[in-house]
Amino acid sequence: MDTTNLIQTVSVYAIPVIFAITLHEAAHGYAAKYFGDSTAYMMGRVTLNPFPHIHLVGTILLPLLLYFSTSGALLFGFAKPVPVEFGNLRHPKRDMVWVALAGPASNLVQAIVWALLYVVYTDFGVSEKFFLAICKAGVLSNVVMFAFNLFPLPPLDGGRIVVGCCLGSKLINFLALSPTASTSSWPWSSRAWSTTCG
Secondary structure, three states: OOHHHHHHHHHHHHHHHHHHHHHHHHHHHHHHHHOOOOHHHHOOOOOOOOHHHOOHHHHHHHHHHHHHHOOOOOOOEOOOOEEEOHHHOOOHHHHHHHHHHHHHHHHHHHHHHHHHHHHHHHHOOOOOHHHHHHHHHHHHHHHHHHHHHHOOOOOOOOOOOOOOOOOOOOOOOOEOOOOOOOOOOOOOOOOOOOEEEO
């Protein structure tokens, strides 16, 4: 594979995946801020700038290593999880559900937008293979992120589900694994209890 084809192939996957992880993580932070926890906002994580969300190993090195070692058959990685202090939420038991669902919801919306772009451009006779390939990769990456963030997959979910609410935490994610802070009990009223959503 020559350099031009390699750059084009990496771009086809990188562009929609960067959008997917950036909006996913920013959505968690925005939802947390909306419901009363400004931790992620104060750390600069409620942004469409992808750099605060990129994890050097998980977002860059691991996907590249897997891409080259499997000839593109397997692509996996993770982003920096967004910190959330559930004790700061106005109604922690209820609001943590919305914070956790915000990321997968953003991926569902993005998958629909990429699919609509694909349909619109093919209906107008646009045959630019590069753009259509990006649209397909956008649909695929966002559907995978949505599915893997919505359903816990033991043992990767840490062996527990927070009363069925922590849907976005401790779950495998196409490019956003999100380890959660370890807790042995669930002190809902504690303002010190925190976790991360990825």
